[in-house]
Amino acid sequence: MRYIQNHWLKVFFSGVIFLFILGPFSFASGEIKVLINGQEKQFSPSPIVQNGSTLVPMRPFFEALGAQVEWNGSTKTVIGKRDDTVVSLTINQKMATVNGNDVSLSFPGKIINGNTFIPLRFVGEALGDQVGYNAQTATISITSTQLSQIPTIKVHFIDVGQADSIYIQAPNHYDILIDAGNNEDGSTIVNYLKGQGLDDIELMIATHPHEDHIGGLDDVLKAFDIEEVIDSGEEETTRTYTDYWHAVEEEKTEYLQDQDMTFDLGNGIRFDILETGDGYENVNDNSVLTKLDYHNVEFLFTGDMESDVESKILEKDIQADILKVGHHGSNTSSSEAFLKKVNPKVAVISVGKDNTYGHPHQETLARLTDMGVSIYRTDVSGTIVVSTDGNTYSVNEDPDRISGNNADGTAITPGVPASSGKYLGNMNTKKFHVPDCSSAQKILPENRIWFQIREEALKAGYEPCGICKP
Numbered sequence: 001m002r003y004i005q006n007h008w009l010k011v012f013f014s015g016v017i018f019l020f021i022l023g024p025f026s027f028a029s030g031e032i033k034v035l036i037n038g039q040e041k042q043f044s045p046s047p048i049v050q051n052g053s054t055l056v057p058m059r060p061f062f063e064a065l066g067a068q069v070e071w072n073g074s075t076k077t078v079i080g081k082r083d084d085t086v087v088s089l090t091i092n093q094k095m096a097t098v099n100g101n102d103v104s105l106s107f108p109g110k111i112i113n114g115n116t117f118i119p120l121r122f123v124g125e126a127l128g129d130q131v132g133y134n135a136q137t138a139t140i141s142i143t144s145t146q147l148s149q150i151p152t153i154k155v156h157f158i159d160v161g162q163a164d165s166i167y168i169q170a171p172n173h174y175d176i177l178i179d180a181g182n183n184e185d186g187s188t189i190v191n192y193l194k195g196q197g198l199d200d201i202e203l204m205i206a207t208h209p210h211e212d213h214i215g216g217l218d219d220v221l222k223a224f225d226i227e228e229v230i231d232s233g234e235e236e237t238t239r240t241y242t243d244y245w246h247a248v249e250e251e252k253t254e255y256l257q258d259q260d261m262t263f264d265l266g267n268g269i270r271f272d273i274l275e276t277g278d279g280y281e282n283v284n285d286n287s288v289l290t291k292l293d294y295h296n297v298e299f300l301f302t303g304d305m306e307s308d309v310e311s312k313i314l315e316k317d318i319q320a321d322i323l324k325v326g327h328h329g330s331n332t333s334s335s336e337a338f339l340k341k342v343n344p345k346v347a348v349i350s351v352g353k354d355n356t357y358g359h360p361h362q363e364t365l366a367r368l369t370d371m372g373v374s375i376y377r378t379d380v381s382g383t384i385v386v387s388t389d390g391n392t393y394s395v396n397e398d399p400d401r402i403s404g405n406n407a408d409g410t411a412i413t414p415g416v417p418a419s420s421g422k423y424l425g426n427m428n429t430k431k432f433h434v435p436d437c438s439s440a441q442k443i444l445p446e447n448r449i450w451f452q453i454r455e456e457a458l459k460a461g462y463e464p465c466g467i468c469k470p
Contacts, residue, residue, distance in 0.1 A: 033139040034392075036064060041392035044296075044321065044345060045115050047140070053107035054133075054140065055117035060296050064391040065127055065142070066150050071116075078109065078118060080127070087126045089118055098126050150389045151267045153294055155322070157376075157384040158192055160185040162328065162352030162359070163212035166301060168292060169196060170265050177220065178205040178290065178301055179213040182459070183240060186219025192383075193224070200224055203263065203271070204253075206231035207287040207303030210430070210461035211240040218247035226253045232286040233257035233278060238461075258288045268390060269294045274316055276309050283430055284327060285309040291320065295390030300342055302326040302333070306428075310338035321393065322346045322386055325368075329360020329377075332427060332447070336367055346374045346386070346395065353379040356456075357427065357449050423470050425449040425462045432457040437468035 032047045032054065033040060041064060047056045058078055062069045067082040076091040089096040094105045103126070109118040120140060121131050129144040151171035158165040160181030168176035175198055180189045193201075201224050206214045209232070220226075221244075229248050235241065248255060263271040274289040287303025300320035304327040314337060323344035326333030328351045347368050351359045360377065368375055376384050376395060385396040424440045425432040427447045433440035451457040454470060464470050 031138055033137065035139060035141045036392070037142070037144060039387075040394050042345070042394070043392055045113075047120065048112070048117065050110070050112075050117075051107065054120040055107075055110060055112075056120045056123065058109070058116040058118050060391045061118070061120075061123060063295060064389065065123070065129060065144055067127060076111075078116065080123070082127050085127055087123070089122070091116065096122065096126070151269075152387055152389050153269065153292070155292070155299060155386045155388075156192075156196075157324070157348045157350055157378060157386075158189065159378040159383040160188065160216075160350070161378075162355040162357070163215070164207070164303070164324075164328075164350045165189055165216070166324065166350075167193060167196070168271075170269060171267050172265070173199075174203075174265050175201045176203045176205070176271060177201050179207055179303070180216030180220050182212050183215035183243075186216030189216045190219055190223045193220070198224060200227065202227045204229045205288055205290060205301075206244065207301075208232050208283055209234055209236040209238070209241045209244070210283060210304065211238065211459065212461055213303065214244045215240050218243040221247035221251050221253075226251050228254045228256065230256045230258055230273060230288060232288050234283060234286045236283075240461075267294075274313070274318070276305065276313055280309065282306060282308070282428055284332075287326075289313070289318075291318070294388055297321050297388040297390055297393050299386075300324065300344075304328075304330075304333070306330075306332045307335040307338065310335050314338070314341050318342050320344055322348065323373075325349045325360070325364065327359075328352075328355075328357070329364045330357070330427065331361035331363040334364045334367060339367055339371060339373075343371075344373055346376065346393075348384055348386075349375065349377045351377055351379045355379075356451070423451040423454060423457050425451060425457055425460070430462050431465050432462040432470060433465040434468045434470045437465055437470075439465055439467055 034043065034047060043057055043060050045057050047054055059069050062080045067080040070079040078089045080087040085099060087098055089109050091109045091111055094108045096103045096105055105119060105122055107119050109116065129142050132141040154169040156167040156169065158167060163181035163185060164179040165181045165185065166178040170176065180186065204226050206217055206229065258273050258275060260275045261273045265271060270293040272291045272293065274291060276289050278286060280286050284304035284306050285308055287305040289305060290301045292299040298320040299322045300318055301324045306327060318341055320342050321344060323342055325347050329349040349360050365375065378384060387394050423432045424435050424443065426443045427449055432451060
């Protein structure tokens with residue numbers, strides 16, 4: 001008992017010192033950086049400073065430190081449990097308990113804007129963790145020896161230029177691959193996955209049969225054992241699709257067409273296939289929509305799905321913290337209504353530098369920026385890896401907030417599409433024409449893309465017009 005009393009006297013006085021140091025500063029929500037075992041963590045809602053005391057969101061913070069959380073709504077009491085430690089705190093009360101022993105608080109827990117906030121230092125040190133604060137940088141540092149037991153997921157947005165490939169590295173060696181870039185990207189993807197220590201892939205998703213999404217999948221199918229393949233069920237007559245499908249058949253893996261289904265990955269991790277309808281004329285709209293859900297952190301992967309289908313799925317559970325932006329940031333995707341429903345904190349755009357499409361389009365960047373979303377782009381940062389323990393997440397690069405600069409200090413601007421060429425493509429129909437074709441004259445300016453040679457259009461997944469036969 002003497003040890004407990006002395007320990008909490010130290011905690012109390014260190015808390016007083018902490019608040020004294022913090023007192024002259026008044027940081028707004030979102031300006032406080034939190035490091036747990038040296039890794040920056042982001043919380044939603046963000047920590048705040050109120051009356052000189054740092055408050056953190058209850059459940060995300062408890063769980064980020066490996067504690068189980070219980071909430072008694074009738075008494076407004078929070079209970080956190082980790083190993084043999086039980087912490088209890090009642091909202092608006094300046095007394096808490098640790099393993100049944102009373103502890104005085106310098107500041108009570110609060111409900112603010114519908115969210116439960118509790119004092120940072122009490123939570124960390126009550127669980128036996130070390131809490132420090134750097135007033136100059138407004139950085140909270142927590143050192144915990146208990147967190148190695150919490151499984152981590154890594155989501156790799158692999159840089160394949162003007163294409164998509166996403167690798168989900170889940171606990172217990174459960175590996176998911178969504179798309180594999182262009183035809184020439186196959187060996188790049190295979191080598192990247194081998195560099196991550198893969199021996200097999202539990203689930204492969206082919207979002208839709210365009211070359212910039214399925215081009216490298218045949219190489220992956222030949223290099224690894226694949227347990228299950230899911231695609232949209234849409235077939236194409238292209239050589240790329242034929243190569244992909246033959247590789248699926250030769251693998252003798254289980255094959256499914258997309259429909260509503262859930263994969264339980266264990267540790268509270270769920271991977272969902274969200275049915276969006278089939279047989280759309282625009283191949284992009286048939287993209288397989290998937291969602292990764294790990295406790296308090298969610299990812300949404302959209303393929304090249306465009307705004308027509310986005311409007312049809314607003315009633316589905318599509319809220320997510322991290323959004324893989326549809327169609328490489330094209331203005332035909334990421335409608336305002338869709339973005340408001342998803343309400344992402346982070347947007348990742350897989351896009352090639354100086355691409356002829358002008359991706360990402362200014363309209364998409366503006367919509368994301370207006371919502372305060374942190375934007376990451378593979379043409380700026382290369383491969384982007386998001387790590388999460390199910391409560392917080394971190395990204396391997398600083399966010400590109402568009403209003404900022406490139407690494408060399410030059411301003412970041414959206415791409416500019418070519419304004420002339422030998423063939424004119426329609427980004428909606430994925431068909432290309434000779435410029436004087438009657439169908440070409442009807443293409444809206446925002447949907448136009450020019451190609452200098454026929455092979456360039458075919459490689460980009462465009463089909464020749466049946467009327468002008470370019």
